[in-house]
Amino acid sequence: MKFPFPYTPYPIQEEFMVKLYRVLEAGKIGIFESPTGTGKSLSLICGALSWLRDFEEKKRQEEARLLAVEPEGKDATKRSEKGSTESADSRGSSAEPDWITHFVQKKEEREAAHRLKEEQIRRKKREERLEQIRHNVQLKYASKRRRLEEEEMEHLLQLSKDILSNQGEPGGLEPLDQDEEDLIPAEYESDEEKKVGSRLSDEDDDDLEEEHVTKIYYCSRTHSQLAQFVHEVQKSPFSKETRLVSLGSRQNLCVNEEVRRLGAVQLINDRCMEMQKNKHEKKSTEEEAERKKRRLSRVACPFYSYEHMQFLRDEVLVEVKDIEELVALGKEVKACPYYGSRFAIPAAQLVVLPYQMLLHEATRNASGIKLKDQVVIIDEAHNLIDTITCIYSAQVHGSQLCCAHSQLSQYMERYRKRLKAKNLMYIKQILFLLEKFVTALGGNVKQNPNMQRIPQAGAQMKSINDFLFQCEIDNINLFKLFGFVERHEASGALRIRPEEQKMAGLQNFLQNLNEKQRKEGNPQSPPEEADDGPPKMASPLMHIEGFLTALTTANQDGRVILTRQGTLAQSSLKFLLLNPAVHFAQVLKECRAVIIAGGTMQPVADFREQLLTSVGVDAGRIEEFSCGHVIPPDNILPIVLCSGPSGQQLEFTYEKRTLPQMMEETGRILSNLCNVVPGGVVCFFPSYEYEKQVYVHWEKTGLLTRLAAKKKIFQEPKRANQVEQVLAEYAKCIKRCSHAGTTMTGALLFSVVGGKMSEGINFSDDLGRSVIMVGMPYPNIKSPELQEKMAYLDKTMPKTAGQAPGRMLIENLCMKAVNQSIGRAIRHRKDFASIVLLDHRYGRPAVLNKLPQWIRSRAQVKAAFGPAFAALRKFHSEKRSICDSVCA
Numbered sequence: 001m002k003f004p005f006p007y008t009p010y011p012i013q014e015e016f017m018v019k020l021y022r023v024l025e026a027g028k029i030g031i032f033e034s035p036t037g038t039g040k041s042l043s044l045i046c047g048a049l050s051w052l053r054d055f056e057e058k059k060r061q062e063e064a065r066l067l068a069v070e071p072e073g074k075d076a077t078k079r080s081e082k083g084s085t086e087s088a089d090s091r092g093s094s095a096e097p098d099w100i101t102h103f104v105q106k107k108e109e110r111e112a113a114h115r116l117k118e119e120q121i122r123r124k125k126r127e128e129r130l131e132q133i134r135h136n137v138q139l140k141y142a143s144k145r146r147r148l149e150e151e152e153m154e155h156l157l158q159l160s161k162d163i164l165s166n167q168g169e170p171g172g173l174e175p176l177d178q179d180e181e182d183l184i185p186a187e188y189e190s191d192e193e194k195k196v197g198s199r200l201s202d203e204d205d206d207d208l209e210e211e212h213v214t215k216i217y218y219c220s221r222t223h224s225q226l227a228q229f230v231h232e233v234q235k236s237p238f239s240k241e242t243r244l245v246s247l248g249s250r251q252n253l254c255v256n257e258e259v260r261r262l263g264a265v266q267l268i269n270d271r272c273m274e275m276q277k278n279k280h281e282k283k284s285t286e287e288e289a290e291r292k293k294r295r296l297s298r299v300a301c302p303f304y305s306y307e308h309m310q311f312l313r314d315e316v317l318v319e320v321k322d323i324e325e326l327v328a329l330g331k332e333v334k335a336c337p338y339y340g341s342r343f344a345i346p347a348a349q350l351v352v353l354p355y356q357m358l359l360h361e362a363t364r365n366a367s368g369i370k371l372k373d374q375v376v377i378i379d380e381a382h383n384l385i386d387t388i389t390c391i392y393s394a395q396v397h398g399s400q401l402c403c404a405h406s407q408l409s410q411y412m413e414r415y416r417k418r419l420k421a422k423n424l425m426y427i428k429q430i431l432f433l434l435e436k437f438v439t440a441l442g443g444n445v446k447q448n449p450n451m452q453r454i455p456q457a458g459a460q461m462k463s464i465n466d467f468l469f470q471c472e473i474d475n476i477n478l479f480k481l482f483g484f485v486e487r488h489e490a491s492g493a494l495r496i497r498p499e500e501q502k503m504a505g506l507q508n509f510l511q512n513l514n515e516k517q518r519k520e521g522n523p524q525s526p527p528e529e530a531d532d533g534p535p536k537m538a539s540p541l542m543h544i545e546g547f548l549t550a551l552t553t554a555n556q557d558g559r560v561i562l563t564r565q566g567t568l569a570q571s572s573l574k575f576l577l578l579n580p581a582v583h584f585a586q587v588l589k590e591c592r593a594v595i596i597a598g599g600t601m602q603p604v605a606d607f608r609e610q611l612l613t614s615v616g617v618d619a620g621r622i623e624e625f626s627c628g629h630v631i632p633p634d635n636i637l638p639i640v641l642c643s644g645p646s647g648q649q650l651e652f653t654y655e656k657r658t659l660p661q662m663m664e665e666t667g668r669i670l671s672n673l674c675n676v677v678p679g680g681v682v683c684f685f686p687s688y689e690y691e692k693q694v695y696v697h698w699e700k701t702g703l704l705t706r707l708a709a710k711k712k713i714f715q716e717p718k719r720a721n722q723v724e725q726v727l728a729e730y731a732k733c734i735k736r737c738s739h740a741g742t743t744m745t746g747a748l749l750f751s752v753v754g755g756k757m758s759e760g761i762n763f764s765d766d767l768g769r770s771v772i773m774v775g776m777p778y779p780n781i782k783s784p785e786l787q788e789k790m791a792y793l794d795k796t797m798p799k800t801a802g803q804a805p806g807r808m809l810i811e812n813l814c815m816k817a818v819n820q821s822i823g824r825a826i827r828h829r830k831d832f833a834s835i836v837l838l839d840h841r842y843g844r845p846a847v848l849n850k851l852p853q854w855i856r857s858r859a860q861v862k863a864a865f866g867p868a869f870a871a872l873r874k875f876h877s878e879k880r881s882i883c884d885s886v887c888a
Contacts, residue, residue, distance in 0.1 A: 001017075001018055001021065003017045003021075003046045003047060003050050004046060004050065004236075004237035004238065005042070005046050005236075005237065006042070006235055006236060006237060009039070009043075009046075010038065010039065010630050012034070012038060012627040012628055012630065013038065013039050013042070013043045015625075015627060016032065016034055016040075016043040016047065016625065016627055017043050017046060017047030017050070018047075019032070019623070019625045020032065020043070020044065020047035020048060020051070020595065020625075021047055021050060021051045022623075023593060023595065023623050024048065024051040024375060024592075024593045024595075025051060025055075026593075027592050027593050028593060028621050028622070028623050029588065029593065029594045029595075029596070029612060029617065029621055029622050029623070030593070030594070030595045030596065030597075030622075030623045030624075030625065031596045031597075031601060031604050031607055031608070031622070031623070031624045031625070032595060032596070032597040032598075032601070032625045032626075033597075033598060033599070033600065033601040033602065033604070033625065033626040033627070033852070033853075034597070034599065034626075034627050035599050035600070035627075035628075035629045035823065035826070035852065035854055036599040036823060036826070036827055037629065037630060037631070037826060037827050037828045037829060037831065038627065038629060038630050038829075039630075040379075040597065040599065041228070041229055041232045041379075042232055042235075042236065044218075044377060044379065044595075044597060045229075045232055045233055045236050045238065046236060046237070046238070048216050048375065048377060048595075049216070049236075049238045049242060049349075049350070052214065052215075052216060052349060052375075053238075053241075055214060056214065059214070210346040210347065211346065212345070212346045212370050212372075212374075213346070213347060213348075213349065214349075214373065214374065214375075214592075215348055215349050215350065215351055215374055215375070216349065216350050216351070216374070216375045216376075216377060217351045217353065217358060217369065217371070217374060217375065217376045217377070218350060218351070218352050218353075218377045218379065219352075219353050219354060219355050219357070219358045219359075219376070219377070219378055219379070220354070220355070220378075220379045220380045221354070221355055221380045221383075221387075222354070223248060223252055223323060223354065225379070225380060226246065226248075226322075226323070226352050226353070226354065227246075227322045227323055227324070229352060229379070230244070230246060230320065230321075230322040230323075230352055231322065233320055233350070234320050234322075239320050242320060242349055242350055243317045243344075243347060243348045243349045243350070244320045244321075244348060244349070244350040244351075244352065245316050245317070245341050245344040245345060245348040245350075245351055245352070246321065246322055246323050246326055246341065246352045246353070247341055247342070247345075247351060247352065247353040247354075247357055247367065248323050248338070248341075248353070248354065249265060249338075249354070250265070250268045250269055250272055250338050251265045251268055252323055252327075253323065253326065253327060253330070253336075253337040253338040253341065254268060254272065254336075254337075254338060255303055255327055255330045255331045255336065255337060256272075256275075256301055256302070256303055256336075258271075259271045259272060259275070259301075266542060272301070272338075275300060275301035275304065276301065276304055301336070302334065303330065303334055303335055303336040304336050304339065305334065305335060305336075308333055308334055308335035308336075308340075309335045309336055309339055309340035309343055310340075310343060311333055311335060312329060312330060312333055312335040312336075312337065312340035312341075312343075313340050313341075313343040313344040315329055315333070316329070316340065316341060316344045317344050317347055317348065326341060342367060342368050345367075345368050345369065346368075351369070353367075353369075355378075355387050355391075356391060357369070358376065358378075358587070359387065359388055359391055359583070359584070359587070360391050360392075361583065361586060371587060371590040371591050372590050373590075373591070373592045374590075374591055374592060375591065375592055375593050375594075375595070376587060376591050376593075376594045376595070377594075377595040377597060378594070378595065378596050378597065379597050379598065380597075380598055380599075381596045381597060381598045381601070381607075382598045382599075382600055382601060382816060382819075382820060383816075384596065384607065384611070385580055385606060385607070385610055385611060388577075388580035388583055388584055389576075389577045389580050391583075392550065392553075392577045392580070392583055393550065393574070393575055393576055393577050394543070394546035394547040394549065394550040394574070394575045395543070395547070395572055395573065395574040395575070396437070396540075396543045396544060396546075396547045396572060396573050396574075397543075397569065397570070397571070397572045398438060398441050398443055398449045398452075398567070398568035398569050398570070398571045398572065399449045399450070399568070399569040400540035400543050400544070401434050401437050401438050401441075401445065401449075401540070401544070401573075402434075402438060402443075402445055402448075402449045402568070402569075403540045404434055404540040404541050404543075404544050405431060405434040405435065405438070405445045407540070407541075408427060408430060408431055408434075408541075409431060411427075412424070412427050412428075412431070430544070432473070433471075433473055433548075434544070436471040436472060436473055437471065437573060438568070439471070440467075440470060440471050440562060440573070441454065441562060441564055441568060441571045441572075441573065442454050442455070442456065442564055442568070442571070443568035443571070447568075449567065449568040449569040450567055450568075450569045451567070452567055452568040452569075453566070453567060454564045454565065454566065454567060454568060454570075454571055456564060457564050457565045457566070458563075458564060458565075459561055459562070459563045459564075459784045460561070460562040460563075460564075461559055461560075461561055461784055461788055462559065462560045462561075462562065463555055463559060463560075464551060464553060464554075464555045464558055464559070464560060465555045467551075467560040467562075468551070547573065547575060550575035550577070551575065553575075553577065553582075554582070556578075556579075557577065557578055557579040557582055558575055558576060558577050558578055558579075559575075559576045559578060559788050560573060560574070560575055560576075561573070561574040561575075561576055561784060561785065576785050576788065576789075578788065578789060578792045579614070579792070579796075580610065580611065581610060581611050581612075581614045581615045582615070584611050584615075585615040588612070588615070588617060599823060600816075600819040600820055600823050600852055601626070602626075602815070602816075602819055602850055602851065602852050602853075603812045603815055603816070603850040604624060605800065605808070605812065606809070606812050606816075608622060608624075609797060609800075609805075610793075610797075614796070614797070626852075626853050628853065628854045628857075629826065629854040630829040631826060631829050631830075631831060631832070633858060635826075635830075635831065635832040635833075635879070636826060636832065636833060636834070636835070636854075636855070636858055637833075637834040637835070637858070637860075637871065637872065637875045638822075638834075638835040638837070638851075638855050638856075638858055638859040638860065639834065639835070639836050639837070639859070639860050639861075639862055639868050639871065639872065640837045640839075640840075640842040640843045640848075640859060640860070640861040640862065641669070641836055641837065641838050641839075641862055641865065641868050642839075642840035642843060642861070642862065642863045642864075643840070643863065643864055643865055644665035644666070644668055644669050644865050645665070645668045645669065645672065645865045645869075646665060646668065647864075647865075648661060648662065648665040649840060650662075650665070650666075650838050650839050650840055651839060651840060651841065652686070652774060652775025652776065652838070652839050657686075657690060657775055658690075658693060660697065663693070663694050663697045663698070664697075664701065664703070666694065666774060666838065667694075667698050667701070667703040667707075668703075669772075669836075669838065669865070670683065670707065670748075670772065671703065671706060671707055671710075672865075672869055673770060673772065673836065673869075673872065674707060674710045674711050674745070674748060675710065676869075676872060676873040676876050676877070677745075677746075677769050677770040677834070677872070677876050678745050678746060678766070678769055678876060678880050679734055679745070679746040679765070679766030679767070679768075679769040680730065680734045680746050680747050680748075680749065680763065680766055680767045680768050680769060681711065681746070681747075681748045681749070681768075681769065681770045681771075681772065682749045682751055682757075682763055682768050682770070682771050682772070682824065682825070683748065683749065683750055683751065683771075683772040683774065684751050684752065684753050684758065684771070684772065684773050684774065684777075684821045684822075685750065685751070685752055685753070685774050685775075686752075686753055686774065686775050686776075686777040686778075687752060687753075687777070688718065688752050688755070691715070691716075691750055691752055694774075695715070695750065707748060710745060711745060711746050711747050711748040712733045712746075712747045712748070713747070713748050713749075713750070714726055714729065714730045714733075714747060714748070714749045714750070715749075715750045716749070716750060716751045716752055716755050716756060716757050717756070720756060723756045723757065727757075727761070730747050730749055730767070731767060733746070733747045734746045734747050734766050734767060735766075746766065746769075751821075753773075753777040753817045753818070753821050754777070754817055757824070758817070758820055758821045758824070759820050761824055762824070762827055763824045763825050763827070764825075764826075764827035764828060764831055765827075765831060768824055768825040768833055769825075769832075769833050769834070769876065770825075770833060770834045770835070770836065770872075770876075771821070771822050771824060771825045771833060771834075771835050771836070772836045772838065773818060773821060773822060773835075773836070773837045773838060773839075774838050774839075775838065775839050776814050776818070776839050776841055776842070776847075777814055777817050777818065778810060778811075778813075778814045779810065779813050779814070781810060786810075789806075789809065790805075790806030790807070790809055790810070791806065793805035793806050793809055794806045811846075811847070811850070812850070815847065815850040815851070818837075818851075819850075819851065819852055822835050822837075822855070823852070832879045834872055834875055834876065835855065836868075836872070842861075843861040848861075
């Protein structure tokens with residue numbers, strides 16, 4: 001099997017593509033591991049697009065076969081005629097008379113003419129049908145625009161009547177400003193209350209939607225990873241023939257500077273929704289138009305133009321473009337890239353998008369993503385389980401609950417007389433819920449959350465049902481209530497249908513109220529967040545909405561954690577998802593095939609058991625593939641070091657790692673390694689706290705001074721915005737030491753497992769000639785969340801090799817973190833590095849087997865420091881001399 005490739009592929013790339021092709025063809029689920037530097041992205045591109053090309057060709061051939069109308073018995077007639085001719089030749093004078101032959105020929109001509117006429121009729125009908133569909137689509141949009149105009153006119157007329165009829169009446173409604181009119185929602189109907197006619201109307205609309213071609217959805221963790229993938233597609237042989245579209249958030253795709261300046265993603269989403277609503281407002285009279293002119297010119301988005309976005313869609317599908325090129329095109333043609341790219345989804349063959357957009361069902365539906373019979377590739381999937389768990393978990397603080405209650409109370413009092421009875425009922429239910437949530441935390445919703453002390457501090461774990469019973473809200477239909485909040489919050493993650501667009505004003509009202517409360521020093525406004533904290537939400541109801549959604553999860557699949565500490569403002573309610581498979585199951589059910597890929601996927605047991613077999617996926621449908629590395633075997637030296645220079649056994653358990661003798665032994669090992677390892681050394685510690693303890697101890701003993709004389713020391717910062725600066729200085733120092741002939745031989749970087757530098761950072765060549773792992777970074781087993789997860793797995797999963805699933809989870813989490821960290825060094829086929837694991841427990845077979853195969857096969861377990869040091873000195877001496885000769 002041959003694959004188009006920009007260069008001669010490595011043998012492991014060919015193996016990868018063959019396996020990928022077969023998994024896609026068979027409609028299976030594949031778990032693929034290909035180390036960084038082995039060309040994984042290009043293998044995914046060429047393997048998957050080769051399959052898609054062949055699949056489309058087979059589909060075209062099948063369609064051509066079905067469209068070719070063969071007259072019944074045609075083959076039999078041909079065979080009969082052939083036999084008759086042969087018989088006539090053999091009989092000679094006994095052949096059929098001429099009039100019979102002439103009759104048969106005439107009959108065939110008439111049948112051929114009839115077939116041609118039928119085909120012309122069918123072609124004409126197809127063209128008429130396509131024209132009718134295009135006409136219907138135009139009518140659909142025209143009808144929607146006309147309906148919006150009529151609804152707006154009726155709304156204005158009714159408003160005028162209400163104001164006129166109530167003027168002068170003692171208890172009449174006070175007139176509202178135009179902006180406030182939008183804050184009065186139409187009567188809410190839950191999905192089950194909607195009429196059959198509206199359902200039929202929706203179905204009619206669906207029939208007019210553009211058909212989705214078979215496509216591949218490729219998702220990864222960050223926008224930079226997605227951009228890198230698109231660049232690989234542009235370099236591939238498929239760049240000219242593939243229709244690709246890149247999806248992203250408004251924060252990445254918005255081209256309206258007024259909106260982009262807001263910064264926080266939720267504020268951008270809210271402002272975008274508000275601008276869409278104003279874009280649809282129509283001028284009813286000259287006076288009305290004049291009154292709205294200034295406001296509309298200020299808030300209507302000039303880039304939200306259907307015609308321009310259709311043009312942008314066509315341009316996107318003509319040539320492969322990444323996010324930056326898409327934004328540049330949007331600015332050029334005055335079209336919104338965020339919505340224009342979504343219009344391109346149906347016709348696209350390759351859709352590139354972030355994790356969240358595909359894995360979160362509501363966002364997926366709102367984005368127009370349809371997975372039925374499609375292919376999904378999830379790259380950088382080593383943290384897939386954690387990602388799904390995080391997406392569907394939710395947390396609200398006491399300050400947010402109080403703020404939301406205050407805002408809704410004021411809203412209800414202001415517009416009580418104008419609200420529909422059902423809407424008023426739902427608002428009262430939300431207020432009741434908020435009161436009960438605050439009570440569950442031991443507080444009072446009417447008092448300042450920052451001043452309320454919580455006497456009984458601690459964390460309490462509850463099942464969903466127990467929490468609902470405790471709050472006395474088990475009789476409330478949370479599905480309907482969540483739907484109401486979702487509708488009237490006008491969340492940026494969800495699509496706003498025309499009848500919902502006027503709802504965006506509610507959130508704008510709450511935002512303005514929230515800002516007013518902060519300016520006036522209202523005690524119920526939420527506390528200011530730190531600069532490096534999460535982005536501020538426009539309304540605390542966004543958090544409430546997420547929490548209500550989580551509470552609709554099945555009782556056995558989640559837990560609620562009540563954390564009471566300090567004040568009510570610091571206390572929180574958190575929903576913990578225990579079973580991410582229930583959400584991933586929908587993706588597996590709809591898709592033709594799913595590929596879970598990454599540079600380091602070991603140990604794969606978690607993916608197989610927690611995401612696949614637990615929801616009934618047949619083991620025969622799961623395929624695993626792990627390839628080696630392209631580097632020569634002697635370019636990597638993994639060593640498990642069991643003891644230090646003084647003979648101290650290395651065992652960094654929580655109880656032993658803070659002993660002075662253990663920290664001093666670690667310092668001696670590091671000092672010796674810095675003497676023989678050129679360039680950069682990256683040392684990973686289990687946590688920030690332990691790294692700080694060791695650093696302070698080495699300062700006191702003078703070891704830090706001795707280390708600094710050999711290599712300049714850098715520490716990983718806790719703030720994300722400082723990482724780039726530290727890395728730049730680290731690289732600059734190594735480069736300077738390599739060329740200046742100084743006594744220093746590079747730099748030493750202290751990093752933390754699970755920190756900013758343990759994933760996605762490239763320590764290639766001299767930036768990472770050695771990676772040192774201090775101890776085994778087990779997670780905090782005393783964490784209530786982890787204990788509950790372990791208990792859940794012990795209850796629902798079978799034992800593996802006699803080991804309890806909960807205990808295996810702890811070990812797998814540790815080794816996943818280790819594998820990600822030590823994989824930072826080898827980044828291409830000519831790179832070389834040593835990997836030193838400081839802890840005798842790494843030598844256990846069960847632990848060694850959870851290292852990546854390309855590292856495990858070359859690992860050496862050294863009981864004493866002397867032989868290990870000798871091997872490391874020899875390795876780096878040889879590699880440095882080779883490197884120097886090549887450079888010379």
